[in-house]
Amino acid sequence: MTASPTYARIWAVVAAIPRGRVATYGQVAALAGLPGRARQAGYALHALPNDADDVPWHRVINARGEVSPRAEPGWEGLQRAMLIAEGVDFDDRGRVDLGRYRWEPGTLHGSAKREAQRRR
DNA sequence: AAGTTGACTATTT
DNA sequence: AAAATAGCCAACT
Numbered sequence: 001m002t003a004s005p006t007y008a009r010i011w012a013v014v015a016a017i018p019r020g021r022v023a024t025y026g027q028v029a030a031l032a033g034l035p036g037r038a039r040q041a042g043y044a045l046h047a048l049p050n051d052a053d054d055v056p057w058h059r060v061i062n063a064r065g066e067v068s069p070r071a072e073p074g075w076e077g078l079q080r081a082m083l084i085a086e087g088v089d090f091d092d093r094g095r096v097d098l099g100r101y102r103w104e105p106g107t108l109h110g111s112a113k114r115e116a117q118r119r120r
Numbered sequence: 121a122a123g124t125t126g127a128c129t130a131t132t133t
Numbered sequence: 134a135a136a137a138t139a140g141c142c143a144a145c146t
Contacts, residue, residue, distance in 0.1 A: 006143075025128055040143055042127040047144085060127075068127045075127085093134095 003047075009033060010044040011052070017059045020087045021103035022096055024063045031105060042068065058082040059103075065096040 003011075009032040017023050023031075026038040034040060045057045058079045062068045067079045080090060088101050 004144080029128085034143095036129095037142065038128040039126060039141070040128090043125095043144065044127090046127055048127095057127085062127080063129055070127045079127095 006034065006040060007044040007047060010041050011048065011055050014045070014055050014057060014060055016105065017056055017103050022059050022061050022083065022088060022101050023103045025060060026063055028060055061096060065098045066094060
């Protein structure tokens, strides 16, 4: 497949998002070594092949904590359903509490993990 | 090769 | 608080 190294980096970061957590496009881009290139993160996911099960694209949302609207309808509802299935809650306006579900990479280790788990 | 596009975001109505 | 505006930059045509 003809994937740019840029895409590969972004996909790698997305693949690292733990279950039940979400990340913003800007966050993914920054972690991929592309600060300020949030749009490219979204572009990379758009170009993502359908059989890429190892990339949890549904855990990437926009900075407002909402599922980004895309060209084809129906996907938004699906993404929301998938996140709910993982334990991510949405409020009445269909938004995720980023302060609670935002993924903090590399932070949880050993006993610190248990402490982070206590948030609620 | 130049112009358009977009699964974004911060700022301003 | 929600909607429109402006800035952004790589991929796509």
